[in-house]
Amino acid sequence: MSETLMEVRDLYKHFPIHAGFFRRQVGAVKAVDGVSFDVLRGETLGLVGESGCGKSTTARVLLRLLDATSGSITFEGREISNIKGSELKALRREMQMIFQDPYSSLNPRKTVGTIIADPFVIHGTKQTKAERKAAVQELMDIVGLNPEHYNRYPHEFSGGQRQRIGVARALALKPKVIVADEPVSALDVSIQAQVLNLLRELQRDLGLTLIFIAHDLSVVRHMCDRVAVMYLGRIVELASSEQLYTHPRMPYTGALMSAVPVADPRLAASKKRQVLAGDVPSPTNPPPGCRFHTRCWKAQEICRNEDPPLTAKDGGNLAACHFPLTDAEVLERVPSARSLSG
Amino acid sequence: MPPLLEVENLQVHFETEDGLVKAVDGVSYSVDSGQTFGIVGESGSGKSVSSLTVMGLTRARNARISGSVRFNGKDLLGASEDEMRQIRGNDIAMIFQDPLSSLHPFYKVGAQIAETVRSHRDVTKAQAWDRAVEMLSLVGIPEPRRRADAYPHEFSGGMRQRAMIAMALANDPKLLIADEPTTALDVTVQAQILELIERLQSEFDTAVVVITHDLGVVAEMADEIAVMYAGRIVEKADTDTIFAAPEHPYTWGLLSSIPRLDSPRGEELVPIGGRPPSLINLPTGCSFHPRCPYVREAHKRTEPKLEPVPGRPGHEVACLLPSETRRKLWAELRQGIKPGDARSDVMEEKAL
Numbered sequence: 093m094s095e096t097l098m099e100v101r102d103l104y105k106h107f108p109i110h111a112g113f114f115r116r117q118v119g120a121v122k123a124v125d126g127v128s129f130d131v132l133r134g135e136t137l138g139l140v141g142e143s144g145c146g147k148s149t150t151a152r153v154l155l156r157l158l159d160a161t162s163g164s165i166t167f168e169g170r171e172i173s174n175i176k177g178s179e180l181k182a183l184r185r186e187m188q189m190i191f192q193d194p195y196s197s198l199n200p201r202k203t204v205g206t207i208i209a210d211p212f213v214i215h216g217t218k219q220t221k222a223e224r225k226a227a228v229q230e231l232m233d234i235v236g237l238n239p240e241h242y243n244r245y246p247h248e249f250s251g252g253q254r255q256r257i258g259v260a261r262a263l264a265l266k267p268k269v270i271v272a273d274e275p276v277s278a279l280d281v282s283i284q285a286q287v288l289n290l291l292r293e294l295q296r297d298l299g300l301t302l303i304f305i306a307h308d309l310s311v312v313r314h315m316c317d318r319v320a321v322m323y324l325g326r327i328v329e330l331a332s333s334e335q336l337y338t339h340p341r342m343p344y345t346g347a348l349m350s351a352v353p354v355a356d357p358r359l360a361a362s363k364k365r366q367v368l369a370g371d372v373p374s375p376t377n378p379p380p381g382c383r384f385h386t387r388c389w390k391a392q393e394i395c396r397n398e399d400p401p402l403t404a405k406d407g408g409n410l411a412a413c414h415f416p417l418t419d420a421e422v423l424e425r426v427p428s429a430r431s432l433s434g
Numbered sequence: 435m436p437p438l439l440e441v442e443n444l445q446v447h448f449e450t451e452d453g454l455v456k457a458v459d460g461v462s463y464s465v466d467s468g469q470t471f472g473i474v475g476e477s478g479s480g481k482s483v484s485s486l487t488v489m490g491l492t493r494a495r496n497a498r499i500s501g502s503v504r505f506n507g508k509d510l511l512g513a514s515e516d517e518m519r520q521i522r523g524n525d526i527a528m529i530f531q532d533p534l535s536s537l538h539p540f541y542k543v544g545a546q547i548a549e550t551v552r553s554h555r556d557v558t559k560a561q562a563w564d565r566a567v568e569m570l571s572l573v574g575i576p577e578p579r580r581r582a583d584a585y586p587h588e589f590s591g592g593m594r595q596r597a598m599i600a601m602a603l604a605n606d607p608k609l610l611i612a613d614e615p616t617t618a619l620d621v622t623v624q625a626q627i628l629e630l631i632e633r634l635q636s637e638f639d640t641a642v643v644v645i646t647h648d649l650g651v652v653a654e655m656a657d658e659i660a661v662m663y664a665g666r667i668v669e670k671a672d673t674d675t676i677f678a679a680p681e682h683p684y685t686w687g688l689l690s691s692i693p694r695l696d697s698p699r700g701e702e703l704v705p706i707g708g709r710p711p712s713l714i715n716l717p718t719g720c721s722f723h724p725r726c727p728y729v730r731e732a733h734k735r736t737e738p739k740l741e742p743v744p745g746r747p748g749h750e751v752a753c754l755l756p757s758e759t760r761r762k763l764w765a766e767l768r769q770g771i772k773p774g775d776a777r778s779d780v781m782e783e784k785a786l
Contacts, residue, residue, distance in 0.1 A: 280476040313693065351622050351624065353624070353651050353653060354696060355649040370576075371590045
């Protein structure tokens with residue numbers, strides 16, 4: 093469990109902005125701006141944060157769907173941030189992705205059987221048609237689809253079933269890592285639970301490593317062993333789920349938790365909702381010092397000038413903060429912490 | 435005094451090539467000034483269509499609307515298009531889910547708000563503009579005078595949603611209908627918007643109807659909640675009751691299929707099997723029966739009515755199970771017993 097599968101060090105991904113007649117580079121969107129973390133074998137690692145914080149970009153760079161600007165990514169001890177050609181193709185078999193929108197991520201003109209068999213064709217693993225069909229039907233069975241629906245088209249399936257097709261396709265090559273980018277946010281509440289349960293079961297049974305991206309903090313807590321909170325291209329806090337949700341250290345994490353509406357009227361009435369003022373600053377020109385200082389209620393002079401490193405804080409959380417939250421402050425603001433700790 | 439908004443036995447059916455779509459099929463509720471009424475349901479439950487009809491926005495040629503909608507004593511279903519135009523944006527305002535597609539990309543934000551004011555009030559352009567700036571500052575947009583001069587694409591998602599709220603509230607409406615007001619937003623912005631709606635509501639005594647699939651949002655905002663399924667209200671009660679003592683298996687399903695921040699982490703989710711029915715071919719009897727873990731043979735033939743729960747004033751439920759059984763089942767669910775393993779007499783009867 094604790095063996096490291098992937099190591100990400102000082103990862104940067106900047107998207108250049110060009111302007112003017114000569115299309116000169118006038119700036120860059122710093123989508124991922126110095127991120128380091130490990131992915132452990134068999135775990136579910138959550139990435140959370142507001143839109144534009146770089147969580148999806150980080151995952152795409154990890155899978156080599158985007159090239160990193162700089163930094164290193166190792167997979168089973170091997171550097172993968174610069175591999176090309178057949179080496180890269182071989183790597184693709186180890187890592188797969190499940191997308192957010194089950195409507196646009198499946199080709200409407202192909203049958204489900206062809207869609208799920210595509211990875212076999214591309215990587216030449218199952219040579220004959222009969223072999224592929226058997227493999228596809230087995231996959232459909234694993235994800236809870238009726239194998240007889242092999243010849244149907246995506247439009248004949250509901251949203252939840254389509255997401256299952258996406259899962260089956262991702263599982264086809266028996267990857268070691270699956271990145272799920274907002275896999276349930278397009279689904280209805282009652283269907284969400286079906287897909288979440290499926291992902292959890294598959295992970296348990298197949299020993300998958302899952303990188304789970306979502307903006308819904310309750311879903312992330314339910315799914316993940318460890319969670320990284322991102323803000324403006326950086327990881328600002330990284331901790332085990334238990335620890336993060338009961339004892340957040342970074343005021344930003346505290347604010348996120350406090351903002352989640354709780355489906356319990358009594359708890360909702362008693363909490364002191366901490367509303368973050370303003371919007372996320374632009375990633376082209378992040379604030380100096382701690383990036384969160386413009387919206388932080390605990391910010392002081394040092395926060396405006398000095399960028400805090402990601403270090404271990406009280407309770408074992410890694411957090412990038414000069415003035416981490418105390419337990420008393422957490423209890424006042426985060427209702428989940430209160431109901432869990434007594 | 436009669437309630438501000440009174441919807442009675444509202445039916446909205448659409449004729450389509452495939453058949454009659456019963457989007458809303460006999461819905462009744464009422465809202466008082468200063469109250470927040472929550473409507474919860476999945477896609478296709480009819481929650482949006484019912485409120486669009488209140489606004490007179492479903493009057494298509496293929497729509498068949500019946501029942502009654504009374505606002506301040508006035509019948510809205512029978513009102514002419516001109517009369518509705520007087521009411522919309524003035525007495526009743528609406529906030530939509532997607533602020534980018536609800537604001538005109540070509541006009542300045544301030545101009546769009548000023549237009550709302552000028553179409554209902556006899557004011558000069560300058561006065562209307564001032565009102566627009568005032569509204570933008572009320573909803574917490576920094577530098578409102580400068581921002582009024584900006585176009586929607588220059589606003590962030592949260593700011594657009596605020597601008598839309600500013601527009602909705604510009605004429606001090608008595609009723610605000612918010613259709614998934616925060617679904618497209620991040621949690622932090624969502625918290626800002628919910629706080630804003632609550633503050634404005636307490637200041638102006640506005641009645642709010644909030645339509646959402648998010649149980650957390652209604653738990654925080656609503657005084658009373660209606661749970662909709664397949665075009666009907668299946669359960670209606672005050673907010674505390676819906677969460678503490680719900681009596682409809684669908685409501686149970688919704689509550690146990692969301693992971694909660696305040697429950698132990700390892701807890702398994704209990705999804706509702708199957709999927710929402712087609713509104714053209716509704717299941718016979720109770721329309722929830724194909725997905726209900728407690729279904730009995732008779733439920734496939736008899737349609738349940740929304741009836742008061744004995745001993746609980748204000749709590750209504752449309753379920754054929756006896757109230758006593760429902761309470762036992764809910765108590766078992768709370769103890770973590772899954773629907774399939776329910777020990778209550780319902781299951782014993784099934785075994786026989």
